[in-house]
Amino acid sequence: MIEVKDLTFSYGKDKQALHGLNFTVEDGEIFGFLGPNGSGKSTTQKILTGILKGHGGSVSLFGQDISAAHTQEFFQKIGVLFELPYLYANLSAIDNLKYFSSFYPKGQLRDIEEVLDELEFKPDFLKKPVSSYSKGMRQRASMARALISNPRLLFLDEPTSGLDPSGAVLFRRIIEAERKKGTTVFLTTHNMLDADLLCDRVAFISNGNIMALDTPKNLKEQNSNHRVVIHYLYQGKREERTVEAPELEAGIPFAHDKIISIHSQEPTLEDMFIKYTGRGLS
Amino acid sequence: MWKSFYSLFKKDCRMMISGKIFLMSFGFLILYTLYVNLGYIKFMDAGIYNVYLYDPAGTQTTVSPLVQQVPSKEVLDSVLLDDTNGVGIDASDGEPQLIFYEGTEKADRHRADYAFSLLQPSGNYSAGVVGSNTPEQKARKDITCELLFFEIAAVGFLGIAAVLFKEKGMGVIRVHAILPLSKNLFILSKLVIFLLSDLIFAILLTVLNVGLSDTASILPAVLLQTALLSLIMALTGLICALLLKDFRQFTLAYLLIAVFVSTPVFLSANTAVKLDWVRFHPFYHIYMGLKNAYFGTPAASPFYYLGAVGAIAALFAAVQFVFRREIGKEG
Numbered sequence: 185m186i187e188v189k190d191l192t193f194s195y196g197k198d199k200q201a202l203h204g205l206n207f208t209v210e211d212g213e214i215f216g217f218l219g220p221n222g223s224g225k226s227t228t229q230k231i232l233t234g235i236l237k238g239h240g241g242s243v244s245l246f247g248q249d250i251s252a253a254h255t256q257e258f259f260q261k262i263g264v265l266f267e268l269p270y271l272y273a274n275l276s277a278i279d280n281l282k283y284f285s286s287f288y289p290k291g292q293l294r295d296i297e298e299v300l301d302e303l304e305f306k307p308d309f310l311k312k313p314v315s316s317y318s319k320g321m322r323q324r325a326s327m328a329r330a331l332i333s334n335p336r337l338l339f340l341d342e343p344t345s346g347l348d349p350s351g352a353v354l355f356r357r358i359i360e361a362e363r364k365k366g367t368t369v370f371l372t373t374h375n376m377l378d379a380d381l382l383c384d385r386v387a388f389i390s391n392g393n394i395m396a397l398d399t400p401k402n403l404k405e406q407n408s409n410h411r412v413v414i415h416y417l418y419q420g421k422r423e424e425r426t427v428e429a430p431e432l433e434a435g436i437p438f439a440h441d442k443i444i445s446i447h448s449q450e451p452t453l454e455d456m457f458i459k460y461t462g463r464g465l466s
Numbered sequence: 467m468w469k470s471f472y473s474l475f476k477k478d479c480r481m482m483i484s485g486k487i488f489l490m491s492f493g494f495l496i497l498y499t500l501y502v503n504l505g506y507i508k509f510m511d512a513g514i515y516n517v518y519l520y521d522p523a524g525t526q527t528t529v530s531p532l533v534q535q536v537p538s539k540e541v542l543d544s545v546l547l548d549d550t551n552g553v554g555i556d557a558s559d560g561e562p563q564l565i566f567y568e569g570t571e572k573a574d575r576h577r578a579d580y581a582f583s584l585l586q587p588s589g590n591y592s593a594g595v596v597g598s599n600t601p602e603q604k605a606r607k608d609i610t611c612e613l614l615f616f617e618i619a620a621v622g623f624l625g626i627a628a629v630l631f632k633e634k635g636m637g638v639i640r641v642h643a644i645l646p647l648s649k650n651l652f653i654l655s656k657l658v659i660f661l662l663s664d665l666i667f668a669i670l671l672t673v674l675n676v677g678l679s680d681t682a683s684i685l686p687a688v689l690l691q692t693a694l695l696s697l698i699m700a701l702t703g704l705i706c707a708l709l710l711k712d713f714r715q716f717t718l719a720y721l722l723i724a725v726f727v728s729t730p731v732f733l734s735a736n737t738a739v740k741l742d743w744v745r746f747h748p749f750y751h752i753y754m755g756l757k758n759a760y761f762g763t764p765a766a767s768p769f770y771y772l773g774a775v776g777a778i779a780a781l782f783a784a785v786q787f788v789f790r791r792e793i794g795k796e797g
Binding site for chain 1: 469470473477480481484633636637638640641643644645646647648793794
């Protein structure tokens, strides 16, 4: 679906934003593009969505070189959720969606009310102006805008931003459903839980370079110290011991009366983020 | 393409309505019409200088009926004491001598010429009549032209910037970058809506203040000049709104542009201030184009139209550039 080779981009002479990125995104994959602010995530996404021109290297989408791909047919096949919910504040969610969907062929459009219903949009607000919406409602209306055209390739920038935990769960479920339909998802986020739960593969980008690219599981395994922490009871006392994972192959290697819990010491995706980008999450 | 254009156009109309831009234009139309009909025309109709003649021997034979005869030199002095703007003519020795209170040099010359022209209506002092407009009709066309120029240059320009700043503030311009439509349509729909609104404004203002019968003959030329000015100002407004950060910054730029566009033109066209360099001012030519259109004077040279179309094309290219820059900005 997306093939990027030696992608470079610079804002002016001395401001090189991307230093030769290489990655591919397969059809129907959810690909996480993770990195701190200013690392080159947005620049990459803007190049892929045709907003920024003048890049180096080669980029192809839908099997076509990007320079030829950014036609109206291309834009009909993609959906983009921006980091901020950009909507006409004086129009209602329905009117916003009617307006934005009017640029697509009727045959590919989903039913507006059905999409909003799927996003658990409060029916009372359907005809009220966006200016009266909460952040979460705006994000729902914005997500509906990205989904309304049934895109084959979906670019999502911080999709769960501004949502409460149940809203975030709902959005993850919807993104999963999109994947099941065969939609390819290019996900840009700081939310490592989203990335961990949703992404088939993730790339960590820092200072315009991809520092690591693999499945979240592989990345965590590769960086694991292969230790487990065991909490247990022995002679009436609660104890804790850290052991090397291979030691467990022959059973618990110490005397105990009862095992309370076993925790692997596998790193989280957040640990990976810090390791590969050199910066913590705010 | 037409479907996309229609969607953009409909949305822009809604933005204009919610921004009360049409209401503002309608308000200005009413205000200008009231000013022209209840203020300006009445003011311009005010009596000119009174001319008093003392000619006991009846030496002046072609005197206009507007001249008031006085029986004696004392009466002449006495009326001039009361009417300090009046002009007295003492022809008691056969040779007319002017008597009036000294004012400014130009006004004094005007008063002298006027008095002599009344004394000899067919003589050298009488002004030739150009065109077929009555003084009132001329005044109506003059002021309508000025108000239309001001409305498009200053008020309409503000309107287009206000609408675009709203869209910029909401971030929706960036959404258009990923929609399946030609990006130029986004600019074109705004130009068309402002052009149409300016043309409708020009028609209504002209009909209400110049009169229906005169409007019919001058309207095509007026609309052509209105269209040129409207497009130039709308594109300038778009550039400013895209380049500048917020409406506060824009107000300063607006002030500078409005002063640049309007002041030299009005000063040169309406006052005795002589600005030799005004012919190098691009808006002077547009203003004169509009004025000539109101007075039915043949169209300006092809170079004027080439220049105007070239300016519109250059401004459109600049808008395209800054528009692409805006949609590429960070969210």
